[in-house]
Amino acid sequence: MTENVDQTAERLRCQWLEIPHTYGLAATLEVHRATLDLATRHPLAESAAVPLEVAAQVYARMGLFLAATTMAARAVELRRDLCLDQATADRLGRHVFALDLLASIYRARGMTDAITGCLVQLVEMHFTCENNIGVAWAVRELGAHALLTGDLDNAIAKFTRADELYTEYDPDTDPDLSTERGECRVLLGRARLAQGDRESALLWFKRAADDFTTAGADALVLETEALQTAVHSSAEPPPPDQLVIGDFGVIAW
Structure with missing residues (x-):
């Protein structure tokens, strides 16, 4: 047959x-x-x-x-x-x-x-298909990739643009979207901290904590608060746990 x-x-x-x-x-x-x-x-x-x-x-x-x-x-x-x-x-x-x-x-x-x-390619596809939330996520991941490779200026530019895109969609009325924006803001805070700008880093960590409003987000809030504590005490920031630096291209075969 x-x-x-x-x-x-x-x-x-x-x-x-x-x-x-x-x-x-x-x-x-x-x-x-x-x-x-x-x-x-x-x-x-x-x-x-x-x-x-x-x-x-x-x-x-x-x-x-x-x-x-x-x-x-x-x-x-x-x-x-x-x-x-x-x-x-x-x-x-x-x-x-x-x-x-x-x-x-x-x-x-x-x-x-x-x-x-x-x-x-991912940014271009989501832009072509008018999926701007997908564009925001892809731009955020470009920022994460830049952060991991030490390109801090590029990382900050990408995270800032992604935050703007998320905010255009009023994430305060969408808990899942709010969480995505919070993740982006944590990354922006880490990039600012890596530049030595502790004041800006603290601002972004605080904003991120306010974004984690979904059920089960307590661990994300605690991780963000630990980052704020590190800034206040001039200590090294804790390594990422649930708030990872980049979800794209992870080796998981």
């Missing part, structure tokens, strides 16, 4: 999961080619991107980062084209996932500029 595209994609996905355990080189190359061929023949099929993403993760776990990059980059292309064909919340989310996966592989390869490129 002839397979349809969804059935073929599912078969390939399962084969990729078995590759590290049972497949030799020749068989792996055959599955590799079949996965790319499926994407070429069905560029607007949602399911065609799935085996590409699984392949990228399998290759990454095996330490085959060039092959992982090939598969992840092709998955990004498919997810991007699907969004441009008809943007939905689900498609935008899957595009974020594909870019996040590609960025994590670049991180493993030490390619920091390429991670920035992934984030720029």
